[in-house]
Amino acid sequence: MNDIAKTSSGNVVWHQGRVSEDDRRGSLAQNPLTIWLTGLSGSGKSTVAYDLEYELLDRGFKAFVLDGDNVRHGLCGDLGFSADDRAENIRRVAEVARLMNDAGLIVISAFISPYRRDRDGARRVIGEERFVEIYLSTPIEICEQRDPKGLYEKARQGRIPDFTGVSAPYETPTDPSIRLDTSALNRRECMDRLLEELLPHASRK
Ligand SMILES: Nc1ncnc2c1ncn2[C@@H]1O[C@H](COP(=O)(O)OP(=O)(O)OP(=O)(O)O)[C@@H](O)[C@H]1O
Ligand SMILES: [Mg+2]
Numbered sequence: 001m002n003d004i005a006k007t008s009s010g011n012v013v014w015h016q017g018r019v020s021e022d023d024r025r026g027s028l029a030q031n032p033l034t035i036w037l038t039g040l041s042g043s044g045k046s047t048v049a050y051d052l053e054y055e056l057l058d059r060g061f062k063a064f065v066l067d068g069d070n071v072r073h074g075l076c077g078d079l080g081f082s083a084d085d086r087a088e089n090i091r092r093v094a095e096v097a098r099l100m101n102d103a104g105l106i107v108i109s110a111f112i113s114p115y116r117r118d119r120d121g122a123r124r125v126i127g128e129e130r131f132v133e134i135y136l137s138t139p140i141e142i143c144e145q146r147d148p149k150g151l152y153e154k155a156r157q158g159r160i161p162d163f164t165g166v167s168a169p170y171e172t173p174t175d176p177s178i179r180l181d182t183s184a185l186n187r188r189e190c191m192d193r194l195l196e197e198l199l200p201h202a203s204r205k
Helices: 021-028 045-058 083-102 116-126 140-146 151-156 187-202
Strands: 034-039 063-067 106-110 131-136 178-180
Touching (some): 034 083, 034 116, 045 063, 045 106, 045 131, 063 083, 083 116, 131 187
Parallel strands (some): 063 106, 131 178
């Protein structure tokens, strides 16, 4: 158990299962990872995440995407976009990613996750050895031109409060494992770059 776990009751005791992490790696023939995509709205997180999930499954890996908008349809449907709600959003997602990693799966997460403190919190919950930070560094001008959901236009009109890059900050990752500018690389090139880096980590040695 990690030392930052909090419980509201003192009467909670961890119950150790009988299947070891190593047994699970063997049974699934892979190393669990959380591939954490961060970047502005429209930078390409969801597109890249689902492309990568497809490519990994095609190679026999067991992977699953946790996507920002999708998670807000259920688990995080009660949260908004204030800094506190974003922190809670990322905390919950990190706990889910950790459970999925404990189950042996590869998680690909696609969240703006604009605050460094929240991303670092996710890294602590998930574990340094499993967490791979990927920064989608697509410039805001390009994201805004793409505006796939029309959100920048609304945000510029003042119709969306706390919109990252317009009325709320984005804190750039200081030391990501990979940087991808999706305005300079096409979708295939993004996959080639990611797979080159990730397959050696995901494959069971
Ligand atoms: N190389 C590329 N990789 C990914 N997306 C690309 C690329 N080139 C162009 N695009 C386009 O950029 C847009 C990215 O939108 P996408 O929904 O993936 O962004 P997002 O980061 O998930 O945004 P949000 O935070 O709002 O969910 C899509 O319309 C996609 O087709
Ligand atoms: Mg998205």
